């Protein structure tokens with residue numbers, strides 16, 4: 297078993313939650329962690345822009361959710377009044393050593409929280425950061441359905457010999473015995489999939505909803521693919537959302553998903569399922585608007601899941 301290592305202090309706590317970087321203090325109902333890196337591709341610069349996203353999102357906390365007494369109309373309640381004990385575990389940086397060690401250290405932290413029955417929110421980083429989270433799902437005491445929002449399929453077995461980069465998280469998920477199935481929503485245009493990847497995803501049984509199909513038929517067929525009552529892990533690639541609302545991404549693709557569509561869907565999933573974890577990845581802060589709309593959106597996606605999970609109707613399903 298990998299030893300639990302401390303994390304690095306973030307710029308501030310997400311939503312003003314207490315920042316705890318010391319593993320002996322990691323006891324919580326809800327934990328947020330920043331994961332700055334993934335397995336690098338040789339052709340990409342490191343560190344990449346997405347490594348700055350965890351702190352860029354935290355810095356917009358006051359706009360993601362104003363003070364504790366403020367009514368959140370998306371949740372029909374002040375957020376703070378719904379929440380149990382929440383902590384910000386800081387960031388997992390990576391300056392030296394092997395990716396295997398870095399990845400194992402992330403998974404160890406996630407397992408530690410999941411063994412307590414906690415809900416984990418991870419801020420990427422690029423989409424490769426989902427992979428060490430998936431590795432840790434074996435600490436969840438039931439099988440988990442993966443709900444994926446993305447412009448891309450992300451089913452590459454490897455890119456340039458690297459199996460755990462940002463083009464591969466859903467392929468990786470398909471190899472995990474703890475993952476019972478997956479729903480992938482928002483695919484459009486090109487990138488991360490060729491015919492073999494599409495065929496592999498289909499033959500695995502992934503429920504794939506390209507953006508056009510979603511816009512044509514709505515969310516009911518999507519939600520029907522999540523087994524009733526199952527635990528869910530949500531992974532949201534910011535480029536799955538529409539770039540008019542979430543512009544700060546590396547691969548902007550027109551025709552995506554809007555906040556007004558996804559917010560009620562996320563709340564419904566969180567009320568009807570036990571959402572054990574969620575990540576929001578691929579925010580590239582240097583491309584963000586001056587008002588930080590992409591970082592605010594990332595935070596709001598989390599707030600909707602968080603608030604609905606712990607509101608009386610959801611009550612985090614396990615309790």
Ligand SMILES: [Mn+2]
Nearest residue numbers: 423446450533
């Ligand atoms: Mn992706």
